[in-house]
Amino acid sequence: MPITYKCPNCGAAMEFDSTAQKLKCPSCQMEMDVQDYEKQYGHLYSDAEAGENAQSAQSEGQKGKGSMNMKVYHCQSCGAELLADEYTSATICSFCGNPSLVEDRLSGEFSPSSVIPFQIDREAAKKMYKSWVKKGLLTPKTLSTESTIEKISGVYVPFWLYDFDAETEMTAKAEKIRTERHGDTEYTYTDHFHVYRDVEAQFEKVPADASEKMDDDTMDKLEPFDYTALKPFAMPYLSGYLSERYNFTDEQMQSRVRKRVDRYITEIARSTMLGYSTVSVLDNHISMNNKHNEYALLPVWMLNCRYHGKDFNFVLNGQTGKIVADRPISKGKAAAYFVGIFVIMMIVLTLGGLAL
Structure with a gap:
């Protein structure tokens, strides 16, 4: 079942803020420590926990190389379908933008023991x-x-x-x-x-x-x-x-x-x-x-x-x-660079020959 962490103040979906190192509501700006949120509120869902929000869906036809099992979930905020492969454990709804976590991919043998939270946010990465x-x-x-x-x-x-x-x-x-x-x-x-x-x-x-x-x-x-x-x-x-x-x-x-x-x-x-x-x-x-x-x-x-x-x-x-x-290479700059190196080498060799 997908999980969305709801703001206790206004009910909007909260996200982890890499600057504050806390859960933060983009709507009312409420911030809360991760551990405090889990202790006080557990998982707040936008909809009742129902069995309909996780149904299996597999690609039609014979499974070939590169194909994978897919599952359809429902966004807990807008109800849109979330299509996730068998390894996805956290995703973002492409319709409303709210985050969803797939709990069964993060529990049992798939439960990580530790995490390094993001220290750099999206805007800093773009800069x-x-x-x-x-x-x-x-x-x-x-x-x-x-x-x-x-x-x-x-x-x-x-x-x-x-x-x-x-x-x-x-x-x-x-x-x-x-x-x-x-x-x-x-x-x-x-x-x-x-x-x-x-x-x-x-x-x-x-x-x-x-x-x-x-x-x-x-x-x-x-x-x-x-x-x-x-x-x-x-x-x-x-x-x-x-x-x-x-x-x-x-x-x-x-x-x-x-x-x-x-x-x-x-x-x-x-x-x-x-x-x-x-x-x-x-x-x-x-x-x-x-x-x-x-x-x-x-x-x-x-x-x-x-x-x-x-x-x-x-x-x-x-x-x-x-x-x-990966960095694109300017063909003009590359040609000028290698011509410059060649000219410098020829000058050094010429001066060396004159010195002898």
Whole structure:
């Protein structure tokens, strides 16, 4: 059943305000702490809890690749039908704009243990986009004036956060090369070393996005999130935003995270082998133990912008403001840039030849 958090004062649908970090009514401006709202009012619905507001609907015909189960719900504010796929846990009515949460996608095994609430609101995200389009060495001058925001969505992306203990026993051969001059003769000495390292490390909350729709590389680049802002999960944080439950379980995502931990512990061990001219790793025996997994929802702004008939994605960390985005390239600026580099190189080579 979809849930709408109703204002105790005027009955309008309340949304989570990222600036106030509270539920806020857009109608009467009443604000209320998330925990206080749940304690005092629970879920206030616009309509009586009836069985008719959740009916199954599946695509006709044989289910093929890329198809999914859909459900039809009814908006608790205007009664319009809300069509949601099997992974949607929070949506917004396209008719009245009121937020709705799908409770069965946020309960039981799908209940997150924690959430980082949005710190950046919609207007701030738009301002960051407008500032970003004005930057870039090869960015077209007209991008800031001719690009349009086709769609902007605040999405709580499902992540698994992993705690690992890891250890590596690394062996390597290393060399120190030194040169000494005695009179007119220069001597080169090479000292050979057998290097051994036994390194232990603890990794906490290594993230992996568990959404099939989100690009893994983009989500990785949005890191880091500040985990000191993690709060125990409560559904009102999602009001006014989109959200999905995970597509992949913690077991299914673990192999990807193990590769990251493997890379981290290797980099740590390798970074201790200092003071050598060369280092060649001979063996790197790694063992790790997965101590704890946590299901969390993390905030991401997704903007789709259009420029000269082409779509470009702008993705923003909804907590820190870090940007990962496609940027159109001006062919004229690119050509001028590379011609300039070529001319500078030719001048340097010419001056070098004259000096000789």
